[in-house]
Amino acid sequence: MKHAILFCLLAFFAEKSQGVCEIPFVENLYSNNFGSERLAISDYPYQVSIHYSFYGHICGGAILSERWIVTSARCVWQKSVEEFVIMAGSVALDDTSSRTLAWPERIEIHPEYDGSRLPEKDIALLKLNASLPFSDSINAIAIPEQDSLLGTGVPCKMAGWGAEEHNGDIPLDLRLLRFVTLDFETCQNVSSVLFSLPEETMCAIATDLTGDAVPCSGEWGSPLTRATGGGQQLIGLASRDPISCAFDHVMVRNCSLSLLSMFTRVSNFSDWIETTINEPATLLA
Known part of the structure; x- marks a missing residue:
C-alpha cells in the first residue's frame, strides 16, 4: 500500500512538473560533464x-x-x-x-x-x-547582500562528497553538479503537490542527466555558488531530506528536465x- 501511494504521488508530481519542462531556456542545456571533470582545490x-x-x-x-x-x-x-x-x-x-x-x-x-x-x-x-x-x-567565499534574489536561468554549481543513491557510499573525491536557478514562484507551483516550501528556499535544476543529478547523502550543507565579476559567490546550501534522492530518477523520467533541487537561500x-x-x-x- 505504501508503494502504491508513493507512486501515485510521483505521478501527480510528474504531471505538475510538465510546466517546468516548458521553460524556454532549458533547451539543449544538458551536458555529459558529471564525474568527468577532475576538480582542483584551487578552484574551490x-x-x-x-x-x-x-x-x-x-x-x-x-x-x-x-x-x-x-x-x-x-x-x-x-x-x-x-x-x-x-x-x-x-x-x-x-x-x-x-x-x-x-x-x-x-x-x-x-x-x-x-x-x-x-x-x-x-x-x-x-x-x-x-x-x-x-x-x-x-x-x-563571498555571500550576497541581504534579501537579494536571482531569477530563472542563472548558471550555478555545487561541489560535494555525495552518494549517488540514498545511503550509498560516500566518494573519496570531490565531485561537481551543475545547475541553473529557478524562480521561487515556479518552484513552489511545481512542488506544492508534495509539500510547501519555506520562503528561504532556493530552487535549481540540474543540467546533467548522465549521473547523480541532485544533492544526496553526504552533500547537505554543500555550497551552491555562482560566478560574479568579483569571483564565486555563495548563494545556497544543499538542504533536503536524504530519502528524497532515492526517488529523483523515478520522477525525472517523466520530464525532459532533471528534478528540482532545494537549497537554503543564503541571502535571506x-x-x-x-x-x-x-x-x-x-x-x-
Missing part, C-alpha cells in the same frame, strides 16, 4: 568536509572567514561540538598530506530551526578554535551571518 578553496565522530564525512560546508564555517543546520543539530573535525584544502577525503584539519569550538544554529524533515531556517555557523591558514587552496541570512560572527562578511552583489 572555500570548500570544506565536515566529519563527525567515528562516522567520518557527513556534510559539506563553506569558509566565510579564517574562523567561521557555514553549513546546513541539520548537519550539526543535536550533536556535540567536541566530536566535529573540519577538513579544508583538499578535494580528496583520504588525502593526509595536503589537507588542513580544524576543530570547532562553538556551533550557532539559526534560532528558528526546529529539526523537522522539511525544515525552515536550515543554516548554521561553526566557529573554529584557531584561524585557518589562508592560501590558494584555503580561502573564504546575510544579516544574521554578519551579526553572529561579529565581523563583516565579504559581500558581492
Whole structure:
C-alpha cells in the first residue's frame, strides 16, 4: 500500500512538473560533464568536509572567514561540538598530506530551526578554535547582500562528497553538479503537490542527466555558488531530506528536465551571518 501511494504521488508530481519542462531556456542545456571533470582545490578553496565522530564525512560546508564555517543546520543539530573535525584544502577525503584539519569550538544554529524533515531556517555557523591558514587552496567565499534574489536561468554549481543513491557510499573525491536557478514562484507551483516550501528556499535544476543529478547523502550543507565579476559567490546550501534522492530518477523520467533541487537561500541570512560572527562578511552583489 505504501508503494502504491508513493507512486501515485510521483505521478501527480510528474504531471505538475510538465510546466517546468516548458521553460524556454532549458533547451539543449544538458551536458555529459558529471564525474568527468577532475576538480582542483584551487578552484574551490572555500570548500570544506565536515566529519563527525567515528562516522567520518557527513556534510559539506563553506569558509566565510579564517574562523567561521557555514553549513546546513541539520548537519550539526543535536550533536556535540567536541566530536566535529573540519577538513579544508583538499578535494580528496583520504588525502593526509595536503589537507588542513580544524576543530570547532562553538556551533550557532539559526534560532528558528526546529529539526523537522522539511525544515525552515536550515543554516548554521561553526566557529573554529584557531584561524585557518589562508592560501590558494584555503580561502573564504563571498555571500550576497541581504534579501537579494536571482531569477530563472542563472548558471550555478555545487561541489560535494555525495552518494549517488540514498545511503550509498560516500566518494573519496570531490565531485561537481551543475545547475541553473529557478524562480521561487515556479518552484513552489511545481512542488506544492508534495509539500510547501519555506520562503528561504532556493530552487535549481540540474543540467546533467548522465549521473547523480541532485544533492544526496553526504552533500547537505554543500555550497551552491555562482560566478560574479568579483569571483564565486555563495548563494545556497544543499538542504533536503536524504530519502528524497532515492526517488529523483523515478520522477525525472517523466520530464525532459532533471528534478528540482532545494537549497537554503543564503541571502535571506546575510544579516544574521554578519551579526553572529561579529565581523563583516565579504559581500558581492
